[in-house]
Amino acid sequence: MTDAIRRAQAGDAAAFRAVYDAHVGRVYALCLRLSGDRQEAEELTQDVFVRAWEKLGSFRGESAFGTWLHRLAVNTVLMARRARGRRERRVASSEDPEALAPPPHGDAPGLALDLERALARLPEGAREVFLLFDVEGYGHVEIAGMLGIATGTSKAQLFRARRLLRQWLER
């Protein structure tokens, strides 16, 4: 455990600033990809660090601090997004994203969507599973636990995400 973390655990906010500096990029990247929105990602990043400060006492150093913080960030983001209410729920994700009409070719001539942009277009459930499995490296059992879904659903969402991403990226 680093000295900054130890001091932060003892209530030293300045030391926690150093912890924030060391990890903010990683946390923000996760929040940005899970939310698909910069402003929301900023708010979520702040939520994660406030929660980390509150929970710092429970970090005993058995795992790397980065791993502990990352898991805390995933949980915080998922919980916040579930609770955030109307703006996310105002539109229901299609039950069958494949049924969506593909954007016409003339819409953005010559511009292939890059992976980040394509990720932001995925339906929420598929995006969460793809990010957690393919980008962050969690297993289906863990993901199912985090999202409150069955492991079979996690796998189905993953395949769906990969299928959609390939469709969009290979056009």
Added chain:
Amino acid sequence: MSTHPDEARLNGYADGSLDAAARVAVEAHLASCAACRAEAAALAALLGAARALPRSIAPDRDLWGGIEARITAGSQERGAGRSVMRWLPLPLAALLVLGLGMIWWTARRSMGWEYSVARGRVTVDGAPAPSSGRLRPGRWIETGAGDSVRFRVGDIGMVALSPGSRARVVSAGGGEHRLMLARGAVYAEITAAPRRFVVETPAAVATDLGCAYALTVDSLGAGLLHVTAGWVELARDSDLVTVPYDAYAPIDPRRGPGTPYVAGAPPVLRDALAAFDAGTGGEAALGEVLAAARPEDAVSLMNLLTRTAGATRVAVYERLVVLAPPPAGVERAAALALDTRAVNRWWDAIRPPRLERDAGALIKKKKRMRLIPPRAGS
């Protein structure tokens, strides 16, 4: 050639989650099948790109200020708490806090809603009830012809139950207030964060998104929602519609929420919407809706955008663009893919959020609850 591996197997091969035997079998197939080889290579390329995404992205601005303000405030509060709790061993303190929390939560939930009879008499669980009191969760309240009753919904608003209604408080507190309306009409005025007030009916569930609305339902489950301020989400399972102020949404006993329409929508449009919702009108009904729609009817078309798919959605989109052009930055592809941000921005252009925020203030200004049944939607 061996059998083509299915999608799950090919995905497992690409991400390395297959066991050794399955992996060998897939490899043997790939050696002789160019199509599957191409599939596997494309999947591998996607996974490679995903793994190559940058693990760290610097935010556009320094976020520390907001964090520091919150943790400093939190520390002060915690400091005050420590002076009381510091002599208790941690597990005991945790148990104490948990126990008190549960007692408080249970008490809140079981307290129910305060009511006062506005007119006539009411019964609770079939017995005559006092003219004022508290309706606890689980108990049925009924109003006869000419009777009406008002509820105070915790600290978030008021609900009026019209004559001829039967309703039950499902939960009161614990983050959510929920009413079951078996039949009759309610008028609700809620000034709270979205999703803290819910009315269940036999065929659909109305979730408050910060608003005032009237909801009627008959004994068969058919109903009508009329939103007068803010927004309501009306849903049955995953089928949901968004109903903004000055709009109506019918409820069908078998199919749940129907496509909303605004006050003053042409009868031909409403009839065509009903036929489309019922599945009896098909493409022809949709064509009539699109032909009859005026700019004000963008509310209906925005909902149809999310309730259709494929070429039908494209047709709705094309008409919407003419009637209510999307704001700058809302791209065709994003709207057709129902990208949340794109659709929300479009909604905001159609129904400006400023009015939404003002709804709470408007409601507070009212001196009395209105006890009017919702109009028929003309």
